[in-house]
Amino acid sequence: MDKFSVLLFSGLTNGSVYGLVGLSLSLIYGANRVINFAQGEFVMIGTMSAILFMATYNLPLPVALVLTLGVVLAMALALEFAVYLPLRKRDAPPLTIMIGTMAFAITTMGVALLIWGPNQLSVPNILPMEPMTVGPLITNWQQLAIISSFVAFLGLTWFILYRTSFGLAIRATGVDPKVALLMGIRSDRIVRFAFLFSATVSGLAGVLIGPLLGGQISIGLALTVKGFMAAILGGLGSPFAAAAGGLAIGVAEAMIAGYGNSLYAEPIIFLIILMVLFVRPYGLLGDFEAARR
């Protein structure tokens, strides 16, 4: 077993999770300049709904997945209609809306506490968890699914943004919402799409990482922080940069833990992010955002 390969693969697994959350955060930020602090709660609701439908109600997998997605999408609409739109109508600045998303996150956790209780719960795996050897690696299907989903969502995002007219409208809104509106683009639809798509990405990530992390109502916060770090490191203005930031953090964590000391991995990562931001204030790949300003 080649150590470097194992570490790289481990970094890619963790990085894919951070990248998916970072990508979701960046999609919403791109559409409305708001950082959604409830993003990790979409992951948590995905995980906990999987427990509800797959374990508690023992529904067939496709039905459980559809219902889980339904719950996550309903939550995205609740965030938009209960927090975003009322604040936007009152001309609230992005910072106020950001605090609103934080309130939504805390409320969601409270509701989840009432439904699922406080304990760590076992999350059923949709793919086998038994170890298998792939070249120099020992892995399992669940880990491979996380990386594959990351690649698939990245590809889908690229396709939507760069190969559809709707994607062109999203990008136009991201560059200048007012000009986009003058050009006849319904920015409210763009924002709704951003909420729904990012909720889908995060909810599915929750279903996939649940069997590895365990289901608990407080898992969302840590993932929001990691996703935010990813987006800042890569560049908040571009979903691809945010995703790349997630991968970079995951791989750096694994390499520091593997070749150095895992106790210091997190402080070192924060230090690296700080150094990067000194040199490139808009993130490693933040040229787009820098140019926009």
Next chain:
Amino acid sequence: MTRIGEGLLKTSSLAIAITALMAGSALSKDAIRICSIDDRSGAAADTGNESYRGLKMAVEAANAAGGISGHMIEMIEYDGKTDPQLSASFAARCAEDDNALLIVGGNPAGPAAAILPIADEYDIPFFMLSAGTDNLTDNPAPWLFRFGPRNAQDAIAYAQLLDEQGFKKVALIYNTLPFGLDSAAAAREHLAEHGISVVAEEGYDIAATDLSPQVLNLKASDAEAVLVFPYPADGARVLKTLDQLQVGKPVIVSRSALLKTLREIAGPASDGILIPNTVDTAREDVQAFFQAYEKAYGEETQPTLYPVIGYDAGMIALQVMARPEVVEAIESGDIQAARTALRDGVLAQAEFKGLQGKEAASYSFADDKRHGSPDQDWFTFTTVANGGVDLVPPDLSKFVPAR
């Protein structure tokens, strides 16, 4: 329930009742109140609920036998939700509004630490349960009595076992929360006393989905065993990764593995691990207790320390309440005098037998020792079997260095 066990339970209830009768009349009198403040729905709800049930069994047995000198025992329960502030408020309510004789609770360390100053402020005995943080009993606290083991005692137990089984080099892996860091520090200290070196050490963030880098380093080391100090979900991840990367070394996991959650999530990857426990299932009275517990609550329970700690705290409180000076103070209507008499009664008795520990062990408290459990003869080890479901006695002949 076996006849011997049944007899032991009945005898202990009878002993309380007889002492109570000797101490006063058996006429119907005001109830004596005991407050239970524990984590019943927070992060450590399993421990709080099980301890509460154990305490309730002790109280119900005493009430069924006529109470203490004709006084029934009334339990007032509060759910601290792992919230220190809330637990402290409940403690003040117990002392001031409920006129409770004592407070029993404190499985997680945070709420236990928050109740402690309130107990001191209101001069009310506090029987603290499984909160393991060492420093809770380091400072003088005149109203505190601890019934669970300290983290350092767990470490003493691992170190002794590893030494006896011939281990010389071990690896540590722990989460980077205070529990993991404290446990690792205690382990380092006591392993060194037994000449066992820590040859690899890894901390990890509990939110990491993949722990391969850390586990790979443990695997690459020449450690003969791995000690794990986790919370339930991350502990399951460590065990799964140890299994996936075929580390093949004996594994000891801290008390958190006694909780069903860790074993449920880890599944078969938890089979064969050793866990320190303070419940010796070879004891007839322990077996009888768990049979009675399962009968009372209608669910299968693994023999862990949590229900037993609640039961022991309750039984010891009842024994001391039955002392003439405590009964006299209760009947005089002076609750503060009764609390003081209860505290002095605990200190006056040389030792108390309970269900925790080995047959020879007993609790003992003193003015400068508010920690009841001894360092020796207290711990046993248990192992996991049947895909993470059962806790069974281990075959220690197989727990030998992987050389």
